[in-house]
Ligand SMILES: Nc1ncnc2c1ncn2[C@@H]1O[C@H](COP(=O)(O)OP(=O)(O)OP(=O)(O)O)[C@@H](O)[C@H]1O
Ligand code: SF4
């Protein structure tokens with residue numbers, strides 16, 4: 001894969017986010033939801049890393065911790081700026097953070113909640129420009145018109161309010177806002193999962209075009225494996241706050257090493273134009289991130305579980321070049337991917 | 341780029357757009373407030389309510405000009421029933437209204453006054469005529485009234501009270517007090533509620549807990565006994581203006597609690613919206629987020645809440661004054677006027693002294709209709 005030689009853009013080391021659980025009158029700590037519990041991965045420039053997993057496994061939290069939209073509990077997020085300087089995002093001061101916001105942006109899942117209904121497109125898309133004082137007056141208008149054109153909307157729309165637009169168009173508006181400051185890296189949190197299947201493809205294509213044109217790097221969060229396969233160069237699979245497997249897309253889809261990935265694959269719907277958005281449905285309950293099982297978190301649901309799995313937690317190891325898995329039996333099992 | 345431009349064309353493209361008329365285009369560029377107005381307009385009863393409320397406040401502001409007499413002007417006609425307006429000049433129909441002359445007599449047997457209509461004397465109603473002197477909006481003295489009749493004629497359209505004072509004029513003067521208490525009270529509540537609710541929602545933690553417990557305590561107190569106890573504690577020696585503000589503050593003690601809860605709830609709710617996070621991620625300051633994103637998104641709810649709180653305040657003042665615990669004569673408010681109606685014999689003999697109550701009912705109903713319409717229009721984005 002050509003991407004492998006690109007310089008590193010982001011390296012996440014042992015990222016942890018625990019949400020304290022407070023109960024009772026005095027709001028004492030009675031434990032923590034381990035939403036993200038020691039996640040490691042890296043993204044190279046101009047690459048798309050897909051992050052998949054069932055609902056509640058911590059994908060959104062991971063994305064938001066990287067963005068510093070919420071403060072991570074611990075861990076490193078090493079980001080390499082365009083000038084080659086590498087900085088650790090969780091340690092940044094507020095003022096430096098503001099500067100960095102121009103390079104890292106976010107696209108949201110819900111095209112309704114993500115646009116303020118009381119602002120016009122000009123105000124919404126222009127907000128990043130005005131608050132960072134990158135542009136003033138007429139310049140803002142010109143830049144917004146240009147951005148709307150880039151995402152495939154007419155510049156004349158800029159006086160309209162979001163209620164005049166459909167879900168797909170709103171998502172384009174969100175993308176235009178994310179592009180306003182010329183970012184290098186975009187965290188896209190399920191950007192198409194709220195859209196109709198026919199619109200999903202259009203928005204995905206737009207994202208790919210933008211990546212090619214502006215050299216963007218994406219962390220693409222999704223629960224829909226076919227969407228992830230369409231857009232990602234590499235895919236990371238998450239289960240209860242931890243990565244369980246990470247590999248190049250096709251390798252992961254054809255020769256998965258982790259039983260959880262195999263189970264996910266088996267639930268990928270056959271290509272069907274009428275199929276609507278589909279959550280992954282596996283047997284058994286997702287483990288509770290406030291009280292995870294012993295050993296391998298996946299063992300209560302795993303078909304291949306042996307004794308050691310219940311006691312010892314496996315490590316995320318590189319079993320093949322650039323193919324990581326977190327399973328005691330990764331080497332001996334031969335699992336079925338989407339192909340067979 | 342080329343092939344995706346094709347697939348995109350139906351979202352962006354022609355067909356759908358060309359059919360869009362001027363009307364739709366206007367909707368698309370309509371701000372929150374114009375959308376609210378569109379919703380509100382459809383609610384006929386609410387529009388009627390708003391008009392009545394508007395007229396009431398107009399009347400309250402220009403009370404001196406609209407009322408034919410000064411609130412304290414006495415006449416010899418004690419407890420006289422309302423004088424009707426007639427539209428004929430004795431022989432023919434005329435568009436100009438007249439009031440007929442009244443003859444007073446004393447019934448020697450019962451010592452009550454009786455009034456008979458004197459069909460022969462008619463006084464034409466004159467507009468912009470001279471009468472009692474009053475202070476126009478506190479700016480200058482004048483004696484021009486909206487309407488009136490020449491002396492010795494009288495125009496007591498709602499009858500008179502035990503001192504021969506015009507009940508219509510007194511009701512109009514009373515309206516300026518009662519309606520303004522509602523407004524001032526709501527402003528008090530708003531300032532307190534928005535401030536404490538905002539602090540509670542924004543800072544959270546211990547501050548939030550303390551404020552919430554305080555609100556729960558205040559809300560758990562029953563309104564009427566609390567008001568009564570507090571107003572009974574207002575010193576008798578206080579001037580009219582001091583009593584006025586004391587009563588207003590007492591009435592808004594409860595009002596701010598509800599408002600604070602709404603502000604806090606909405607603050608928490610909207611601060612979790614993605615657009616707020618988007619604003620943060622673009623580098624917006626806290627101040628900008630509060631004033632541009634949070635406040636505007638629940639301002640309309642606050643206005644609805646305040647609209648619905650005003651009639652409660654007006655009723656509260658009326659109730660307190662009616663019980664003799666609120667404002668006291670010579671201040672004139674609707675409650676003070678109704679105080680005369682506490683005696684069942686008086687009410688039975690002179691039923692028109694209940695008329696000020698009609699103003700209260702009309703105002704409260706109008707406010708409620710208007711508030712209903714506003715509530716439906718408050719969130720024009722809900723589907
Ligand atoms: N602010 C919070 N306070 C407490 N717990 C939280 C908070 N945010 C998320 N969690 C918990 O952390 C876990 C991970 O949540 P997260 O939203 O990251 O999952 P997700 O993978 O994005 O799921 P989905 O596919 O539903 O979006 C969940 O158990 C969730 O309940
Ligand atoms: S470690 Fe054991 S339980 Fe866990 S996934 Fe591998 S085989 Fe299954």
Ligand SMILES: [Mg+2]
Nearest residue numbers: 059060061189
């Ligand atoms: Mg999520």
